[in-house]
Amino acid sequence: MRKINDVHIYILFVLLLIFGLFQLSIFRLYGFSLYPDEFGYWSSAANIVGYDWSTLASLGSYYSFGYSLLLTPILYIFKGGLAAYRAAIGVNYLLVALSFVLLSKLSLRIFGGKSDRIKNLLICAVASLYPPLILYSQMTMAESLVTFLFVLLCYIFAEYLYKPDVIKLVLLVIVALYLYSVHNRTIGVIIALFLAYVFFGIANKKSRKLTFIMICLAVGAVLIFIILRHRTIGSVFAGASADDLDINGYRGQVYKIKHILSKDGIGDFAIEVLGKLYYLVISTYGMVVFCLISVYNGLRDMLKGKPGSGRSAIFKLFVVLSTVAEILISSIFLHLSDRADVLFYGRYDEFVAPVLIVMGMYEAYRLLKRGRIDRFIIISISTALVLMAPAFLFIRYLKDKEFPSARGFFISGIFYLNGFNEYEPSLMVWRAILTGVVLILVVFVSIWISVRIKGGMFLLGLMVVSQILLGYKLSDQWTYRINSYVYTNKVLLDEFKDHPDKTLYYLDIDDNYYVDYIQFEMPKREFKVVTEADLDTIDLKDAYLIVNWSYPGLDDIKNRYEDYIESDMMFAFYEE
Numbered sequence: 001m002r003k004i005n006d007v008h009i010y011i012l013f014v015l016l017l018i019f020g021l022f023q024l025s026i027f028r029l030y031g032f033s034l035y036p037d038e039f040g041y042w043s044s045a046a047n048i049v050g051y052d053w054s055t056l057a058s059l060g061s062y063y064s065f066g067y068s069l070l071l072t073p074i075l076y077i078f079k080g081g082l083a084a085y086r087a088a089i090g091v092n093y094l095l096v097a098l099s100f101v102l103l104s105k106l107s108l109r110i111f112g113g114k115s116d117r118i119k120n121l122l123i124c125a126v127a128s129l130y131p132p133l134i135l136y137s138q139m140t141m142a143e144s145l146v147t148f149l150f151v152l153l154c155y156i157f158a159e160y161l162y163k164p165d166v167i168k169l170v171l172l173v174i175v176a177l178y179l180y181s182v183h184n185r186t187i188g189v190i191i192a193l194f195l196a197y198v199f200f201g202i203a204n205k206k207s208r209k210l211t212f213i214m215i216c217l218a219v220g221a222v223l224i225f226i227i228l229r230h231r232t233i234g235s236v237f238a239g240a241s242a243d244d245l246d247i248n249g250y251r252g253q254v255y256k257i258k259h260i261l262s263k264d265g266i267g268d269f270a271i272e273v274l275g276k277l278y279y280l281v282i283s284t285y286g287m288v289v290f291c292l293i294s295v296y297n298g299l300r301d302m303l304k305g306k307p308g309s310g311r312s313a314i315f316k317l318f319v320v321l322s323t324v325a326e327i328l329i330s331s332i333f334l335h336l337s338d339r340a341d342v343l344f345y346g347r348y349d350e351f352v353a354p355v356l357i358v359m360g361m362y363e364a365y366r367l368l369k370r371g372r373i374d375r376f377i378i379i380s381i382s383t384a385l386v387l388m389a390p391a392f393l394f395i396r397y398l399k400d401k402e403f404p405s406a407r408g409f410f411i412s413g414i415f416y417l418n419g420f421n422e423y424e425p426s427l428m429v430w431r432a433i434l435t436g437v438v439l440i441l442v443v444f445v446s447i448w449i450s451v452r453i454k455g456g457m458f459l460l461g462l463m464v465v466s467q468i469l470l471g472y473k474l475s476d477q478w479t480y481r482i483n484s485y486v487y488t489n490k491v492l493l494d495e496f497k498d499h500p501d502k503t504l505y506y507l508d509i510d511d512n513y514y515v516d517y518i519q520f521e522m523p524k525r526e527f528k529v530v531t532e533a534d535l536d537t538i539d540l541k542d543a544y545l546i547v548n549w550s551y552p553g554l555d556d557i558k559n560r561y562e563d564y565i566e567s568d569m570m571f572a573f574y575e576e
Helices: 006-026 037-049 066-078 082-110 117-128 131-136 143-162 166-182 184-203 205-236 242-247 251-260 263-283 287-303 309-334 350-369 373-386 391-401 408-414 425-452 458-477 479-498 516-521 554-560
Strands: 503-507 527-530 543-548 563-566 570-574
Touching: 006 082, 006 117, 006 458, 037 066, 037 516, 066 082, 066 143, 066 166, 082 117, 082 131, 082 143, 082 309, 082 350, 082 516, 117 350, 117 458, 131 143, 131 350, 131 408, 131 458, 143 166, 143 184, 143 309, 143 350, 166 184, 166 205, 184 309, 251 263, 251 309, 263 287, 263 309, 263 350, 263 391, 263 408, 263 425, 287 309, 287 350, 287 373, 309 350, 350 373, 350 425, 373 425, 391 425, 408 425, 425 458, 458 479, 479 516, 479 543, 479 563, 479 570, 543 554, 554 570
Parallel strands: 503 527, 503 543
Antiparallel strands: 543 570, 563 570
């Protein structure tokens, strides 16, 4: 029987921290924080279980089916509602814990973590408890699953590089295609994986025989994906307009690409790409810079024929190519959008952040272990100073575009100093820079001290605690705040449950679909969507009219119907 050692104690400690985060958050969550995104994922799961939510789901855009496959057994067991939502949150935290375990194994294989297992575990804990990931783990968004799948893909690819075989290749293709089915915009990772695989195949004669197998598997998986996508759209989002479906599809990006290639669009696109790179540099505490250095050193050693360097270099190249590809994909999809957060938008590419943090921190430690303190200090100070260089460019871009608002959800990694939905271009940029400079310098100094001072590894432990505090701040700023409003919807829910035979009308104003919460809690109830033109034709003597609080004509409806029930998010009008 294996004895319990310090490594096991540290693993248990990190897992207990993750479980503690789950316990801390779970009883403050009552439903959706993002509309209609979360509902879109649940709608496909509902269709599999046997519920028809297509009426309300078709008001939003198409959401891919991969995450829904994970939500389906949860919805089947818990039959919708609060229990199902909290169970899904529990799965998110389980994925965070599994990501930590996989990262620790990955770093042992690629980055040489065997020499100091405690340091390895603490670095992986810092990466796993990435604050925006903590925020997304408290919503039924696909980000926790996408992050886990990317880490799993990296782990399988690393194992394949060191010992290629058919089983690992099959797993690689399955995980890659499932990742793509969860979020179509991860196509950049698929492209990066293919390029890295080809590069490895050229360098390794033994793997060439497996290339044909990979191509056949990929073609078959793509055909299955196309069939499932077509079925999901036809059964869940059949009522959605072509424009709504194109929002998350490739066809809808054609006109954006045409604009990017124009004289007016190319400059904006360059700034948008720079903004997203800027975001990742800040949110990973400057580790992106060390990742680039790590790739350069790895490729240089491989070209020089240094023994054992090839596999590690190809893996690092895959990670960086994935990052670059996702930044470009994100910039294309968000081009010509009407919100300020699209400049820095992290949601579509920051699932690579945990791997970047591990890779960057190991390169930083490698420099220090080799005695290159001067180079480490230069990189640290330069990274912090360079963050200030594009500040005025970003501010001018934001002001020229006259964006009315920014959604802090999607730039949470630089939004620590901003208030709820607070937006002013100059303040947002300078606060992001201040956040970045402080975090980068603190992390770099902590890494340096942890090497110079005996027992300095406790600073990595403090970084883990700091990550949790930052994640909690983001959650308190967003999910907990919104859920305090969501809870008030219970008064409407109770009313509708007490009158199961009454018709439920929903006034569609092309705004946040808070009614999704009601559908989720009453999975078998049917809704009828009406427009402003229908208001004069509906009879509320045996029905309810559900209206969002943001509807501009709300006062007129109040004057028409004196009887209503209200929550912080919706009104339900009726006639006695």
